[in-house]
Amino acid sequence: MKKLIKNGIVVTAADTYEADLLVDGEKIIEIGRNLTADDAEIIDAKGAYIFPGGVDPHTHLDMPFNNTVTDDDWETGTIAAAFGGTTTIIDFCLTTGDDTLEKAVARWHGKAEGKAAIDYGFHLMLANLDEKVLEELPLLLEKEGITSLKVFMAYAKEFQADDRTLFRAFKAAKEAGALVMVHCENGSVIDELVTKALAEGHTEPIYHALTRPPEAEGEATHRAIELAHMADSQLYVVHVTCAEAVKQIAEARAKGYKVWGETCPQYLVLDQSYLEKPDFEGAKYVWSPPLREKHHQKVLFDALKAGILQTLGSDQCSFNFNGKKQLGRNDFSKIPNGGPFIEDRFSIFFSEGVKKGILSLNQFVDIVSTQPAKLFGLFPEKGTIAVGADADLVIFDPEVKRVISAKTHHMNVDYSAFEGMEITGEPISVLCRGNFVIKDKKFIGQPGSGKYLKRKKINQGALQSPTAATV
Numbered sequence: 323m324k325k326l327i328k329n330g331i332v333v334t335a336a337d338t339y340e341a342d343l344l345v346d347g348e349k350i351i352e353i354g355r356n357l358t359a360d361d362a363e364i365i366d367a368k369g370a371y372i373f374p375g376g377v378d379p380h381t382h383l384d385m386p387f388n389n390t391v392t393d394d395d396w397e398t399g400t401i402a403a404a405f406g407g408t409t410t411i412i413d414f415c416l417t418t419g420d421d422t423l424e425k426a427v428a429r430w431h432g433k434a435e436g437k438a439a440i441d442y443g444f445h446l447m448l449a450n451l452d453e454k455v456l457e458e459l460p461l462l463l464e465k466e467g468i469t470s471l472k473v474f475m476a477y478a479k480e481f482q483a484d485d486r487t488l489f490r491a492f493k494a495a496k497e498a499g500a501l502v503m504v505h506c507e508n509g510s511v512i513d514e515l516v517t518k519a520l521a522e523g524h525t526e527p528i529y530h531a532l533t534r535p536p537e538a539e540g541e542a543t544h545r546a547i548e549l550a551h552m553a554d555s556q557l558y559v560v561h562v563t564c565a566e567a568v569k570q571i572a573e574a575r576a577k578g579y580k581v582w583g584e585t586c587p588q589y590l591v592l593d594q595s596y597l598e599k600p601d602f603e604g605a606k607y608v609w610s611p612p613l614r615e616k617h618h619q620k621v622l623f624d625a626l627k628a629g630i631l632q633t634l635g636s637d638q639c640s641f642n643f644n645g646k647k648q649l650g651r652n653d654f655s656k657i658p659n660g661g662p663f664i665e666d667r668f669s670i671f672f673s674e675g676v677k678k679g680i681l682s683l684n685q686f687v688d689i690v691s692t693q694p695a696k697l698f699g700l701f702p703e704k705g706t707i708a709v710g711a712d713a714d715l716v717i718f719d720p721e722v723k724r725v726i727s728a729k730t731h732h733m734n735v736d737y738s739a740f741e742g743m744e745i746t747g748e749p750i751s752v753l754c755r756g757n758f759v760i761k762d763k764k765f766i767g768q769p770g771s772g773k774y775l776k777r778k779k780i781n782q783g784a785l786q787s788p789t790a791a792t793v
């Protein structure tokens with residue numbers, strides 16, 4: 323049955339206008355005023371914004387990490403994402419532990435199939451690029467439509483890649499038409515600082531932040547930029563947190579380097595002082611890079627506004643406080659790194675960005691949906707509202723006020739990093755490819771209905787030049 327969404331205000335990265343939307347099957351087939359359709363279900367969206375579904379380019383669902391596994395799986399994680407207005411995620415497929423990349427990807431398909439309630443793709447997370455991996459990589463990227471790789475400059479004992487590996491990743495990506503995502507922190511310096519702090523008897527969560535200074539992020543960001551440039555390749559810096567890293571990205575983009583950047587809602591609204599909460603509560607706020615001092619928040623908002631950073635990822639990586647976070651009770655370096663953000667990414671950004679007058683409605687859509695879709699080869703099927711696009715739609719009440727709490731969220735985790743925060747705006751109904759996943763704030767979707775998305779290569783027009791990507 324067709325669906326006719328009437329009287330809403332359609333918002334894209336470019337326009338804001340009143341219109342009705344006619345959806346047939348998975349697609350938007352007509353946009354206009356006073357549309358009628360005899361055989362359609364009518365949805366009245368008066369007073370609501372209609373946004374394209376959020377595209378979250380950074381999640382870790384059911385992922386082995388820091389000697390444990392994240393607590394949200396593909397069912398709880400994608401349902402929570404849908405409640406929050408996200409209809410597509412791109413998750414990180416971990417390749418360590420498998421002897422071929424193909425096996426790792428098959429394992430990730432196994433985690434998602436039958437569980438994902440929204441659409442999804444995979445990035446490939448690589449720790450080494452030996453001859454075997456380099457041979458398999460292009461074949462796998464082609465077959466699976468995986469057009470992005472992630473390499474870590476941090477996590478010395480788990481994933482850290484050396485400069486040679488990083489350079490190889492850039493070279494291989496250039497040839498394969500893929501984008502290299504890099505976690506930019508100097509892992510060796512951090513390892514040294516952590517060892518020293520522990521030797522001096524400092525075990526509390528705040529030392530997680532104190533041993534990962536912003537300079538370590540700025541230095542690594544600079545190195546990644548130069549290595550990408552030397553390889554004539556392209557770089558996407560994940561979870562940017564601080565002025566030091568923003569400066570490097572801004573300078574590179576001004577020189578025309580192919581560099582893009584992401585930040586996350588937690589860095590925009592929380593600060594380092596949260597790690598000082600008593601009774602080990604600071605562990606709830608341990609992730610990497612760490613929360614920074616408050617003055618970095620404005621730098622990040624300004625960078626998003628100016629188009630120096632283009633996207634907002636959740637970096638969803640949840641661990642229960644009264645569970646896996648306790649692994650680090652006597653040693654901050656053993657606290658699993660990550661937090662629960664997939665559900666609140668969209669609404670917090672609307673409330674803090676649009677409602678507080680920092681961003682326009684169109685900039686909001688660009689950052690939470692359109693730019694991630696473009697950068698990761700999903701546009702124009704995803705990331706916009708247009709005839710022929712997938713009917714991934716968020717019917718959003720921009721005025722309702724609510725308080726974020728673990729008591730009401732849908733993630734499989736016993737705390738919210740934003741507990742008690744009052745925000746304005748909430749998704750009322752969410753459609754993914756024309757089907758309601760959330761209707762009137764209730765989940766009516768189907769685990770397993772999410773579709774795996776093969777993505778376009780960057781040389782197929784997925785990627786824009788630095789100047790074109792500015793808002």
Ligand SMILES: NC(=O)NCCC(=O)O
Binds near residue numbers: 382610611659660661
């Ligand atoms: N960010 C974080 O602490 N955990 C997830 C893994 C990563 O993205 O570094």
Ligand SMILES: [Zn+2]
Binds near residue numbers: 505560561610611
């Ligand atoms: Zn990372």
Ligand SMILES: [Zn+2]
Binds near residue numbers: 380381382637638
């Ligand atoms: Zn991450």
